[in-house]
Amino acid sequence: MNPRENLFKQLLKVGLVDPSQNDQTLLDPCRPDPIRYLSSKGIFAENKALELISKRLALDIISFDPSVTERIEESSLFKAVDPKILWSNKVLPLWEENSSIVVAFANPCNLEVKQTLEFSFSRTVKQYLAKEDEILSFLSTYYPIDTDSYD
DSSP states (O other): OOHHHHHHHHHHHTTSOOGGGOOGGGGOTTSOOHHHHHHHTTSSOHHHHHHHHHHHHTOEEOOOOHHHHHHHHHOOGGGGSOHHHHHHHTEEEEEEETTEEEEEESOTTOHHHHHHHHHHHTSEEEEEEOOHHHHHHHHHHHSOOOGGGGO
16 A cells, blocks of 8 residues: 555544545645645644544654754754655654654655665664645755756
């Protein structure tokens, strides 16, 4: 099952959506991930979805307040991964914590990218759930899209 379908299944299990709301637009990788996409359609409040998914998957939510942003800027981790991986998967390595790398995910069901990052860093990845817009905003500041490299 792809990560988008898996996330939709989690939203279904916490009662935020019904099966009829799973259309092909959710699978389109050019669209936002399901939480952002469905909240933009007024199906549910994004914060409520993050809260319920974080409880269901036992993940913490991270918000990019100034103290978090400062801590990320002091870390060189986000520079150690190909920006295409970060943009296409809407993930952001944040900092080191004990022997793990803390990473913000817009879609916590994306286990393939988690494994890719664990391989890249040769460490375990501790997932945090974050708003997609906040991840993309940070990426746009530090990794502006170079259209030549994405052709």
